[in-house]
Amino acid sequence: MRVRSxxxxxxxxxxxxxxxxEAVHLVNAQGMIPAYIEPFLIKVMRRAAEELDPLADAxxxxxxxxxxxxxxxxxxxxxxxxxxxxxxxxxDMADHEAVFEQDYEHFLRTRSLRWLLAYCExxxxxxxxxxxxxxDGQMETELGAAPSPAVELWKWHLAEEYEHRTVVNRVYHRLxxxxxxxAWLYRAHGIITASRHLNxxxxxxRRYLLDVxxxxxxxxxxxxxxxxxxxxxxxxxxxxxxxxxxxxSPFYDPARTPPxxxxxxxxxxxxxxxxxxxxx
Ligand SMILES: [Fe+2]
Ligand SMILES: [Fe+2]
Numbered sequence: 001m002r003v004r005s006x007x008x009x010x011x012x013x014x015x016x017x018x019x020x021x022e023a024v025h026l027v028n029a030q031g032m033i034p035a036y037i038e039p040f041l042i043k044v045m046r047r048a049a050e051e052l053d054p055l056a057d058a059x060x061x062x063x064x065x066x067x068x069x070x071x072x073x074x075x076x077x078x079x080x081x082x083x084x085x086x087x088x089x090x091x092d093m094a095d096h097e098a099v100f101e102q103d104y105e106h107f108l109r110t111r112s113l114r115w116l117l118a119y120c121e122x123x124x125x126x127x128x129x130x131x132x133x134x135x136d137g138q139m140e141t142e143l144g145a146a147p148s149p150a151v152e153l154w155k156w157h158l159a160e161e162y163e164h165r166t167v168v169n170r171v172y173h174r175l176x177x178x179x180x181x182x183a184w185l186y187r188a189h190g191i192i193t194a195s196r197h198l199n200x201x202x203x204x205x206r207r208y209l210l211d212v213x214x215x216x217x218x219x220x221x222x223x224x225x226x227x228x229x230x231x232x233x234x235x236x237x238x239x240x241x242x243x244x245x246x247x248x249s250p251f252y253d254p255a256r257t258p259p260x261x262x263x264x265x266x267x268x269x270x271x272x273x274x275x276x277x278x279x280x
Contacts (some may be wrong), residue, residue: 163189
């Protein structure tokens with residue numbers, strides 16, 4: 001694991017950054033996720049770190065630190081991406097973001113550390129198993145997107161999601177791995193909880209983003225757009241689900257998730273700043 005600090009300039013990027021508008025807004029809506037879930041992940045991991053032993057768990061604590069610093073970079077840049085979308089004609093996106101942010105404040109106030117970690121591990125499972133869709137180019141093909149800082153943001157992010165895929169899983173099992181049967185069922189429940197929550201919030205935002213664009217459409221254009229929206233959501237949903245299904249196994253170990261073919265080439269594009277190189 002390395003902490004990289006790339007910069008992506010979205011000044012010249014349009015919120016409609018690919019030719020498949022419906023797919024682009026699906027991704028724009030998903031862009032809300034890291035901006036709010038990742039600060040939450042960092043808080044949960046800090047809370048978990050307090051339960052670990054500074055000596056016996058020293059390696060895991062080092063990995064938590066690297067994980068948190070990677071997620072810190074992710075949400076910083078995704079907030080810039082989201083500002084590009086919001087300021088590009090979708091001001092009410094802020095309302096969706098406020099609701100989503102409040103969800104995490106609520107979770108942190110009311111849920112147990114076991115629940116929080118299972119939710120976080122659910123999210124990490126979704127990200128790391130789906131990383132190849134971005135890293136190996138299927139997503140940009142689906143989006144009809146030319147090379148741009150928007151595409152690079154997602155590729156870099158998902159490559160690092162793959163890179164740090166084991167950390168939350170190890171923390172969860174270190175703190176709540178026994179009894180094994182319960183730990184497995186509870187982890188699986190966390191995947192479902194996270195998926196449902198994220199789908200619900202991003203579907204509402206996607207609806208808003210597409211509604212704004214459909215205001216200028218004829219009835220026929222709108223009908224075709226709605227058809228493309230359903231087809232795109234079904235296709236990408238199925239692609240993600242095919243990869244996610246293995247995480248429900250009691251023997252799931254993210255360390256054994258096969259890497260995207262282009263993982264190393266993607267990560268190599270973002271060198272580690274001098275003096276900040278660390279590995280785990
Ligand atoms: Fe991330
Ligand atoms: Fe992550």
